[in-house]
Amino acid sequence: MDFGYAPYSLGDTMTWLTNLQITAHRHRSAQIDIVIVARPERPSSGLQRFITPHNYVQALETLFPAFLCAPMVRSIRVFESFSSFSQLIVGAIVAWTHSWPSLVSHFREELDYSSHRQINKFYRLRGFVPLLKPPRGYESDTEKFRREFLDGHEPVIVNIRRGALKSNPEALQRDSDPTPWYRFFSAVERLFPSVVFVIVGGFSEWDRDLIRRQNIIIPRAWGYGLGVELSLLLGGVPFMGTSSGFSAAATFSSTPYVITNFESPASKNIGLPVGTKQYPFSTNNQWLTWEGETEESLLWYFERLRGADAKNRL
Secondary structure (H helix, E strand, O other): OEOOOOOOOHHHHHHHHHHHHHHHHHOOOOOEEEEEEOEOOEOOOHHHOOOOOOOHHHHHHHHHHHHHOOOOEEEEEEEOOHHHHHHHHHHHHHOOOOOOOOHHHHHOOOOOOOOOHHHHHHHHHHOOOOOOOOOOOOHHHHHHHHHHHHOOOEEEEEEOOOHHHOOOOOOHHHOOOHHHHHHHHHHHHHHOOOEEEEEOOOHHHOOHHHHHOOOEEOHHHHOOOHHHHHHHHHOOOOEEEEOOHHHHHHHOOOOOEEEEOOOHHHHHHHOOOOOOOOOOOOOOOEEEOOOOOOHHHHHHHHHHHHHHHHHHHO
């Protein structure tokens, strides 16, 4: 993964990891070595010019827990020197090492980091997709969070895409209207007082008044980060959220989920017609919706996810 031309993106990283595991399965490899390239002279692609030589390390540190979610990974190496990385690549070429992307594609800077083309093909041939798991190393922090905030409650993870609130707004057409979500939170508080919503994502992605609600907990407001958030999500806590980074993590998991506000142009990336309700490799408790959220639709899916989670816990 060379961040000189690939984006610092949670969703694309989740898809890349799944493609990486599929590549390993195709070549009958039991383990994966990840190589990350993040260089100060070329810290980001043209898509993220706000990531500069002064802050690219922070961008990588924030995203790093995502790379720990592929159970086949044996090692992760990070290179800031292109010469050292080049020596590794030469050795890989000599050893005929398989990679994603292929070494030829890498030199052409042609990394397919977002499409499901290989994933769908692998599923048609093999009947399964290798799933992501909770990131290693966050077990104790996750257990501590559960004890402090989730004991006696039924947790549901929520991520509402609010790109307009970021310091560098982008793809605003993918944002969700928060009003139906807030009405939904209030309705669930009346109907199901044992439910608590875990709002995940960066500090810029949620309105500050959410923290005052009785049925909402925000891990990052208490010092927890992406590692704990992904541990909860990939550990089976039901997920509801806009099509975005966290929804990609749910996509390649066994966690019950509903992904809302799926944008029509994304149908090309996932290789499915607009309006498709489920991925071909999804379970019965995993849904896609292509319309904007309403309080009624969120309640409808919530009750089904809650039922699926009860069966899992039983």
